[in-house]
Amino acid sequence: MFDTITINKDNKPIYDIIFDSTFDMLSKVVNDLNIADRKICVITDSNVCRYHINEVLSVLRENCGKVYSFSFEAGEQSKNLTVIEKMYAFLIEKHFDRNDVVFALGGGVVGDMTGFLAATYLRGIRFVQIPTSLLAMVDSSIGGKTGVDFNGYKNMVGAFHMPSYVCINTSVLKTLPEREFISGFAEIIKHSIIKDREYFDYLKKYSEAALKKDHEALTSIIYKSCLIKKSVVEEDPTEKGIRAFLNFGHTIGHAIEKFSDFKLLHGECVALGSICALYISMKRGLISEKEYNYACDLFAAYKLPVTLNSISHSDIDTIINITKSDKKSDNNTIKFILTGPIGNAFADKSVSDLEMAEAISSLIVIGGSNE
Numbered sequence: 001m002f003d004t005i006t007i008n009k010d011n012k013p014i015y016d017i018i019f020d021s022t023f024d025m026l027s028k029v030v031n032d033l034n035i036a037d038r039k040i041c042v043i044t045d046s047n048v049c050r051y052h053i054n055e056v057l058s059v060l061r062e063n064c065g066k067v068y069s070f071s072f073e074a075g076e077q078s079k080n081l082t083v084i085e086k087m088y089a090f091l092i093e094k095h096f097d098r099n100d101v102v103f104a105l106g107g108g109v110v111g112d113m114t115g116f117l118a119a120t121y122l123r124g125i126r127f128v129q130i131p132t133s134l135l136a137m138v139d140s141s142i143g144g145k146t147g148v149d150f151n152g153y154k155n156m157v158g159a160f161h162m163p164s165y166v167c168i169n170t171s172v173l174k175t176l177p178e179r180e181f182i183s184g185f186a187e188i189i190k191h192s193i194i195k196d197r198e199y200f201d202y203l204k205k206y207s208e209a210a211l212k213k214d215h216e217a218l219t220s221i222i223y224k225s226c227l228i229k230k231s232v233v234e235e236d237p238t239e240k241g242i243r244a245f246l247n248f249g250h251t252i253g254h255a256i257e258k259f260s261d262f263k264l265l266h267g268e269c270v271a272l273g274s275i276c277a278l279y280i281s282m283k284r285g286l287i288s289e290k291e292y293n294y295a296c297d298l299f300a301a302y303k304l305p306v307t308l309n310s311i312s313h314s315d316i317d318t319i320i321n322i323t324k325s326d327k328k329s330d331n332n333t334i335k336f337i338l339t340g341p342i343g344n345a346f347a348d349k350s351v352s353d354l355e356m357a358e359a360i361s362s363l364i365v366i367g368g369s370n371e
């Protein structure tokens, strides 16, 4: 038996997240989806392909007669419609029909693209998520948000399309580059800040073990974060309300990411954006200075950046201007996510440019570098 979390919609189960330390769970998935006589295409990227495709294909081929794979060059630069068109062509060439299934083996880029492919090919086919980055395990593989970037705008074209299964094999994290691994903890810490004070303390206690990839600590952290993501997406499957809390740290984070020309990783920018949101929350008297410092220490304990160096006043203006082009802004009003005492996030549309500027400046004032 595998550990499982079921995601429901309107109190009805829609898909399971299965946890294991091998790919054996894929046999159960093929069996449950009744696709032994159908076709499967595993979509992956060039890095993940190198390490994990053989094992995945081997388990799938033991259970299904026609298994194909499609790999594209790793990285956000591939997350576009041109690559999706190549995937359509591949599925058409192999005569995939509505009963066939695509599997996403990779990080958030592979998951978002495969989900979008599945949402649009023949007006929708089933897909399975096999997340291989920490971020994809705790965040992007759950909730059915799929999409691609368009004309320089992130995730501008997409659809909600729920996976049929999410299969988390934690052992694949061994091959994930260290910086990507650390980056994933920003979303994990974010989960605790928006929803769960106890989890926040737990993360503090187990930071060393988790960073050393201690199996028990890491699996339990991934499991707890998936439970938080479950509670949020079940309450608000199409992001009309509280799902927006998951954007904590993302308004300024995304802007810093774009400003850095994507040299900083998403999670690193989410850490910096979260510290800004915490700073604004502190300045508004919503959290104490002690809590603010405690939260900054938690990001630092996971080796995430808590300071920014070499940015000027005009850079701060540029970053604030970028926040305005975020697609999450509504009529030019930004829905900023702040927090009351840790674990109590809420949306606020009144955050001013001055508050943002002070928060971004605080990243420099703390001193040091963001090495």
Ligand SMILES: NC(=O)c1ccc[n+]([C@@H]2O[C@H](COP(=O)([O-])OP(=O)(O)OC[C@H]3O[C@@H](n4cnc5c(N)ncnc54)[C@H](O)[C@@H]3O)[C@@H](O)[C@H]2O)c1
Residues within 6 Å of the ligand: 045, 046, 047, 048, 051, 074, 075, 076, 079, 106, 107, 108, 109, 110, 112, 132, 133, 134, 135, 136, 139, 140, 141, 142, 143, 144, 145, 146, 154, 155, 172, 173, 174, 175, 176, 177, 180, 266
């Ligand atoms: N759909 C959602 O709800 C949602 C939520 C958050 C982020 N996202 C999206 O997710 C993407 C970021 O995801 P990401 O951080 O996983 O990036 P990614 O998919 O680019 O993966 C990061 C890097 O790690 C490599 N990699 C992944 N797993 C590996 C493994 N086990 N071994 C070796 N290398 C491995 C990848 O090849 C890539 O080079 C962004 O496009 C973002 O928009 C989507």
